[in-house]
Amino acid sequence: MTRNLGMVAYIGAATALTAAMPVVSEGGRDLILLAISVLAAIPVIRLVGRVPAGERRPFVLMAFALCWLVVDNVILLSGRNAAVGDLIVLVSNLHMLAAAVGLVLRRGRADIGGLLDAGVLAVVVAALTWTIVLEPSLDRAGVPLAKQANLLATVLMISGVLGTLIRVLRTSERFSTPLALFILSVLGNLAGVVGGILATGTVTAQSTVLRETIFVVAYALVGLAALHPRAADLANPCPVPPARLFVGRVIVLGGAIAVIPTVSGIREILGLPGDAALLTVGNLLIIALVGVRVARISLQREQAERRLRHQATHDLLTGLPNRAELWNRLDAALHREREAGHPSVVLLFCDLNGFKQVNDRLGHLAGDRLLTEVGARLAGLGVFAARYGGDEFVLLGEDAERLTTLVRAALTEPIVVAGEPIRVSASIGAVHSDARTCADDLIRRADQAMYQQKATRRAA
Numbered sequence: 001m002t003r004n005l006g007m008v009a010y011i012g013a014a015t016a017l018t019a020a021m022p023v024v025s026e027g028g029r030d031l032i033l034l035a036i037s038v039l040a041a042i043p044v045i046r047l048v049g050r051v052p053a054g055e056r057r058p059f060v061l062m063a064f065a066l067c068w069l070v071v072d073n074v075i076l077l078s079g080r081n082a083a084v085g086d087l088i089v090l091v092s093n094l095h096m097l098a099a100a101v102g103l104v105l106r107r108g109r110a111d112i113g114g115l116l117d118a119g120v121l122a123v124v125v126a127a128l129t130w131t132i133v134l135e136p137s138l139d140r141a142g143v144p145l146a147k148q149a150n151l152l153a154t155v156l157m158i159s160g161v162l163g164t165l166i167r168v169l170r171t172s173e174r175f176s177t178p179l180a181l182f183i184l185s186v187l188g189n190l191a192g193v194v195g196g197i198l199a200t201g202t203v204t205a206q207s208t209v210l211r212e213t214i215f216v217v218a219y220a221l222v223g224l225a226a227l228h229p230r231a232a233d234l235a236n237p238c239p240v241p242p243a244r245l246f247v248g249r250v251i252v253l254g255g256a257i258a259v260i261p262t263v264s265g266i267r268e269i270l271g272l273p274g275d276a277a278l279l280t281v282g283n284l285l286i287i288a289l290v291g292v293r294v295a296r297i298s299l300q301r302e303q304a305e306r307r308l309r310h311q312a313t314h315d316l317l318t319g320l321p322n323r324a325e326l327w328n329r330l331d332a333a334l335h336r337e338r339e340a341g342h343p344s345v346v347l348l349f350c351d352l353n354g355f356k357q358v359n360d361r362l363g364h365l366a367g368d369r370l371l372t373e374v375g376a377r378l379a380g381l382g383v384f385a386a387r388y389g390g391d392e393f394v395l396l397g398e399d400a401e402r403l404t405t406l407v408r409a410a411l412t413e414p415i416v417v418a419g420e421p422i423r424v425s426a427s428i429g430a431v432h433s434d435a436r437t438c439a440d441d442l443i444r445r446a447d448q449a450m451y452q453q454k455a456t457r458r459a460a
Helices: 002-023 026-050 057-078 082-107 112-141 145-171 177-200 209-227 231-235 247-269 276-313 323-340 355-362 364-379 400-410 439-459
Strands: 346-353 384-389 392-397 415-417 420-422 425-432
Touching: 002 026, 002 209, 026 057, 026 209, 026 231, 057 082, 057 209, 057 231, 082 145, 082 177, 082 231, 112 145, 112 177, 112 247, 112 276, 145 177, 177 209, 177 231, 209 231, 276 323, 323 384, 323 392, 323 439, 346 364, 346 400, 346 439, 355 364, 364 384, 364 392, 364 400, 364 415, 392 400, 400 425, 425 439
Parallel strands: none
Antiparallel strands: 346 392, 346 425, 384 392, 415 420
16 A cells, blocks of 8 residues: 555655756756656665665666766766766666566576677667767767767667667566566657757767656656566566577578668768667677677577487486487497497396385386386496386496396385385396397397296295
């Protein structure tokens, strides 16, 4: 209830300040800008305290961004200095960009690929806006190159903030009102900056009432987002969206590299002036982002292929090599044996005793837990061990007696399943190769030896 009253009071104060913009003097507008920046900073600072300590960084950076805006508006009141003001705005937007990146990393669980995609698109849009709209206006106004570089960096950073926040919204499981308010705020900030550059060649110089009113609304939206009851949820991770490794994405990224050179070439053909230095910087930034993104796509593809290969050769339950991988390893071992000219391969076929009774009495989940633990113990013996199927395991080695002793020792300790200690034993069939036997025959002989031991055990 208190928070709702706070939101109502905040909305009322922000609305009053916004409505006053068209009717006050220039000095009054500067005072309103200072008041709204302070009003917006307070909820963001309070939001930091509502978020768990380990998740506060994005909101701390956002608070710093708004505090820098307060400093900028204080400077405006004390006497305009466009160069200092533009630099402070750049620092503020740098903090806001870092805050947005932090949210992307939190919400997307290190969604670096999506962040890079957003960065590439943001830089391309900003570069096009700069080349087609802003730079010609600045050139006509005679704005120095160093100042243009500052303004270009500001536009790039705000665009980056907008792109990364949109990425966060797209990957959210449900629509987030505070996030949408943040995005509208950044969009308003970008519109105000672009309008200021077109009108005055700076970001902080006083221009039209409309532009400054846009800034007031943008500031107010940040504070309103921070006041929202679900604002702290922005720190909660969301599932990473599936990586789509398709040719179209690579084509889009390649096209992003060609955007600025293409626009520059068209301007050159038309005889329009252009700043090669600034365009080169923008293009290098795009190339760097695209290069990293393509490298990550390649890495993701390699990881996907490794996962598929592992799934094709390993048992999903125990993680041990499966029957197909057993055949590959056994064939390779027998081939080496034939080349060496003397028998050396020993194969153990193991079947767990009493496994069916465990399944029937405690359930299949308990049986799976038992198989998983047995697999882990066999994997720790230092020899090749595979799950053949069901409760059957196969091991490869060179010493039948030693291998059998290792298996029985591994199964000595009881395994706790469903809160009950279960003692496990195994019927083991051990066979030696003769340098002529194929893999199928060796496995068949080991299987027969195991069943003979199991029959002997039952008879006993």
